[in-house]
Amino acid sequence: MRMKTARSVDAYEKIEQVGEGTYGEVFMARSRDDSSLVALKKVKLEGEKEGFPITAIREIKILKSLNHKNVIDMREIVTSKNKSSIYMVFEYMDHDLTGLAERPGMKFSIPQIKCYMHQLLTGLNYCHLNNILHRDIKGANLLINNNGILKLADFGLARSCALENAKTLTNRVITLWYRPPELLLGARAYGPAVDTWSVGCIFAELLLGKPILQGKTEMEQLDLIFKLCGTPTKDDVSVEMQNLPFANTFLLAKKPYQRRVQEVFRRQPKVRLNRV
Numbered sequence: 001m002r003m004k005t006a007r008s009v010d011a012y013e014k015i016e017q018v019g020e021g022t023y024g025e026v027f028m029a030r031s032r033d034d035s036s037l038v039a040l041k042k043v044k045l046e047g048e049k050e051g052f053p054i055t056a057i058r059e060i061k062i063l064k065s066l067n068h069k070n071v072i073d074m075r076e077i078v079t080s081k082n083k084s085s086i087y088m089v090f091e092y093m094d095h096d097l098t099g100l101a102e103r104p105g106m107k108f109s110i111p112q113i114k115c116y117m118h119q120l121l122t123g124l125n126y127c128h129l130n131n132i133l134h135r136d137i138k139g140a141n142l143l144i145n146n147n148g149i150l151k152l153a154d155f156g157l158a159r160s161c162a163l164e165n166a167k168t169l170t171n172r173v174i175t176l177w178y179r180p181p182e183l184l185l186g187a188r189a190y191g192p193a194v195d196t197w198s199v200g201c202i203f204a205e206l207l208l209g210k211p212i213l214q215g216k217t218e219m220e221q222l223d224l225i226f227k228l229c230g231t232p233t234k235d236d237v238s239v240e241m242q243n244l245p246f247a248n249t250f251l252l253a254k255k256p257y258q259r260r261v262q263e264v265f266r267r268q269p270k271v272r273l274n275r276v
Helices: 054-065 097-101 110-129 193-208 218-229 247-251
Strands: 012-021 024-031 037-043 074-079 086-091 142-144 150-152
Touching: 012 037, 054 074, 054 086, 097 142, 097 193, 110 142, 110 150, 110 193
Parallel strands: none
Antiparallel strands: 012 024, 024 037, 037 086, 074 086, 142 150
């Protein structure tokens, strides 16, 4: 992807580091032009033999193609003076959903849950209409500002789900607790449903106040899913699912569990969401 000459990161004053992970470092910063707050995401370049990492190129390309009130806005790319460091500049968001949920005594009200879920589904629907799979929906990637606006962020694992790619996608995506059973069973041909499963996990998490499927391994994750949703039988699943790489190992070999969704959520109020 051809990129125009980037401005210097000196256009922003770093205030403090607010995150760090496999993706690199994230800083809160202030624009020297208009004093607005931004988030600087440093692109990790160490160990890259080909220069600019393909994952970052893909994320930048996807973000530049999206423009929606519930999708994070990437403003520009900036570099250090010697071009050794590259930063993605985002609008600043005050919180992420996981951070809010983990505050002592925090309990989201039903109106709050409806508001956050509506925004999440609206933003994700926009992505899917534009043939983009997010592939890492989780609380840490759902950013919220002090006005209650929620935005989808971190598109590092996002990919186009155009027909030409539909059968060549990796199943090693989506954080384990939010990964759907078809990916755990080895599916490589999939679509928007994988993101929808993650959204369902977020919805349940908001209602119960904790992640509902906290597996440590892929086998344990499937076991937790079946304990909650019931174990599918050969009559319940399609031939395509039965032929997935790990179906015989993880699906048909599991001991039967009865569906417990209503039991687990029996004390939760009914929440009706308007159509997106």
